[in-house]
Structure formats: C-alpha cells, structure tokens
Amino acid sequence: MTPQEIAAKLKARFGEAISDLKEAPPSDPFISIQSLRVKDVAAFLRSDPDLEFDYLMCLSGMDYNNGNLGVVYNLYSMTKRHKLTLRVEVPKADPKVPSVESIWRTADWHEREAYDLVGIVFAGHPDLRRILCPYDWEGHPLQKDYKVPEFYQGMKVPY
C-alpha cells in the first residue's frame, strides 16, 4: 500500500487521534499521533491484515528544542513490503508515551535507550532501566539543554 492509502485507512479508524499524512520530500512521509493513542495505533498497524507492520526498524527519541520531546517510529512490513513513519510529541515536563514493547519486542531496548538518553518515560514498559549510561547517571544526555556534570560519584570528571 502507498503511504496515502495507509494514512486514509488509519484516519478512518482513529479519526482525530492522528494527523493527515505529511509529505515534504526529501523527508519520509509521516503521520503524527496523539501520545495517548500510540499503543492502539501500533496494535492496529501490526494486526490489520492489509497493513501487517511486523518489523519495527527504528525507534528514536527526540528533543525538538521547543519544549517538546518526541518519539519517531520507523515501521516496515516484511510481508507487504511497505513503510510508515509515525511521530509523537509530548511536553518535556511530562514526557509520557505508552510503551509498544508488547507489540514489537524489539522496542524493549530501543525504548530503554530513548529513556536513558532523551528522558522519555514509556508507560507500561516492564523494565525501564538505563541501558547505555551507568545506572546511577543523572540527567539525559541527548536533551538539548544537557550540561555535562562536573562530578560523577564525587569524582571530578576530566573533560
């Protein structure tokens, strides 16, 4: 299916919860979704026989530097061979996004990484620990206003 057909199908199912397909080459065409509906949309994309998005290529945490954090999902279907990009934005003060770990198991580590580096809290993730930084690290390094801490565990960081 083309991105337009996929977007029309999603729009018919979810209405206001999702935006229209936004196309601006060279960007990949994408759809924005309301953060609360992420899991429903994901479950539908995965299970609908016409869509069958069974392969989550990439999940990226974003800091848009406008007071919002975000998550970008790049989906692919191994059977139907089509792609889709989803985007969700959440305010930095309350960066909660439902976890899609139960829909695509690969999201487990991707979400831990997005939590670790960007600070997005994935509600419903069974094991939301830091993954790349040490467990007791403070702050989320990929946030745009992140400052490298002067001390780690009372030791001066030579930087």
Added chain:
Amino acid sequence: MAQIETIESQKTSIGKTVRTEEMIINMGPQHPSTHGVLRLELVVDGEIVVEVIPHIGYLHRCFEKHAESMANYQQVIPYCDRLDYISSMSMDWAYAMAVEKMLGIKIPERVEYIRVVMAELQRIASHLIALGTYGLDVGAFTPFLYCFRDRERILDLFEMTCGARLLYNYIWVGGVSHDLPPGFVEKARDFCRYFRPSLKEINDLLTYNKIFIERTADVGILPADVAINYACSGPMLRASGVNFDLRRDDPYSVYDRLDWEVQIGKGDVGTVGDCWDRYMVRVREMEQSAAIIEQALEQLPSGDVSAAIPKRIRPPVCDVYVRSESPRGEIGFYVVSDGTGSPFRVKARSPAFVNLSVLPEICKGYMIADLVAIVGSVDIVLGEVDR
C-alpha cells in the same frame, strides 16, 4: 516443598548437607568469549542457564551527542568509522547515503561501483573475523589463523586505496576520498580468484568438523517469527529461514544490476535458525560477495569520483531514515536537519544492538558452554552496540 526434602537427604560422604539452588554469576565484562566488554548476568541452575540479562554500555562514547556537536556533516564520518570498527566502510556508506538523500544529490556511477566493491570486500573481511573468532569460542584455534591470513589481503587492498587498514574515512558524502589506485582492479580480481579455494579450506577445517557441528547444531534456535518480532537483521535473520536482504529487497546503489543470491539457513545439520546456520549463512555470503566484487569490477565505469562532493552541506529542514545492509544486518541512520550546517540529530540504528536484544530469548535452557556458542554466533561488535 518436595525439593527441600531431597536437598536435605543429599549428604556428602562426611555428612554435610548440600544446598542446591539457583545461582547468579557474571560472565564478563572482560570474559574473552563476550567479544568485547559485554556483561551477561546469568541465573544458572547448576550448568543450565535459567535466565540471561545482558548489561551493555561499557563502550558508550556518546556518538549521537558528538554528531550533534560537529560543525558540519562530513565531520561525523570518522565517528561512524568507529561505530562498527571491523566494517567501517558499511557504516560510512550508510551515513553518507542518508545525507545524500537529504541533499538530493546524484552520485557518479563510478563512485557507486567503488562503494559496492569496498562494501563487499568489507563484508568478506568482517565475516572472516566472525568465523575465525567463532572457531576460537568453541575451541578451534587453527581456522582463526587462516581467516586472518585472508583478511590481511583485503586490508592490503584498503590500505593501498586510502592508507588506512581499519578506520578508513573513505566514503564521503557525495563521493569517496580517493580514486582507486593503479593496479587495484587487478589485485582485487586476484583476491577473488585466490579466495574461493581458501573458502574450501575453511569449510574443511571448521564447517564440517564433527566437533564443531556437535557444539553448534541445534543450539540457540531462533524461530523466524521471533526473529522478525525482535527486528533481527542480516545473517541472524536469514539463518532463521527468512529470505530477506536489503541489498535486494530495499535496493540501493547499483545492487540491482548485479547477479547474486540471498543465502538463507536451511538447517543442513540441525534445525533452521541454530548456531550452525548462522555460521553457514556467513560462509555462503562470502562466496556471493566475491561474485559481486568480480561483476562490479567488470562493469566499473570511468569518471571523476569527487565531482559530486558538495563544498558546503546545508540540507533543507527534513528528516530521513536510510538503511542498508552491513555485514551484521540493517544499519540505519535517522538524520534530522534543522536547516543549519550541522546535524540536529543523528540516530544510529545499529544491527548488533538489536540482534543482541534477542539473546535472553534464545539462551534459556542451554548449558553455559552453549551460551558461549550462541553469543559468538550473534556476531556482535560492542563498538556498535554501545555507540
């Protein structure tokens, strides 16, 4: 409570009772069979693995943060080299393709062919390391030396092209840093001719070795649906019987003009998706890569390799996700531009990171010694897992 009764009845010959319970042990971060600094927290019942909890991040070098703070897009490439340091060409290429897509520039044909040749040579070199060290993991030392002997020839080819043997900084946005040196084409052809018989040597030494088969067949079976659910890619996915290769199924560069076959696991000596299949897919892929190199050298057009390298890179406001097939699987770069000269966000979707995440799923119920075989068959490079 039946278990406790048996425990109490187990007495040693000097009358001491034996406690039998699950135990937590650490494998790594400095364990030789973890291929770098990976720590596996194992819950074991005697020799049987009950649960595996991987701990990564020991090699985290803030690639993404560094990329954001670079003054321009080309400067990120040396950092890409250091992601997967034993297949740097593939990393550079994937990043370069992402930025080229943002800029919408057309790459000269010669550059495309040179990139294909380099990437396939790199695939052979990387698989040789994978196979050699895998032999080491399960106790075969000799194949390792044979693999490194052959890899040396590929490194010589890289060295004569760009001066570096490991971290090349060769594939740039819009082109490559140097044209092929005189004599490269002949030397590369010589290598392909030389390589096929030496592949047979590796097969004789290791692939069909009875001990090796005993150690790897029917171990760490990864079913196809689990592989897709965990978004495994590369040899890991293909060994599970999924006929999928980005070079063919999401074609980029000039792969559609070359004739080769995607190799999948068939369960020749065990079950589809076991360690031996993952190993064997790599062996067969090297043969295909040699065929690709020969064809690409045959079709290599002439031209200028630096004509399309932009003086200043300033993509429009956009974001792209571009993926390609590295020796380990799908390397994807999600690059976001805010219209300035330096990237707003670079996310590397590294294949080894994703492939490793399936480990807890495929290790349960095997012996600790099998775990070593399973970790080796995933072929991780920690530089890329931790970024």
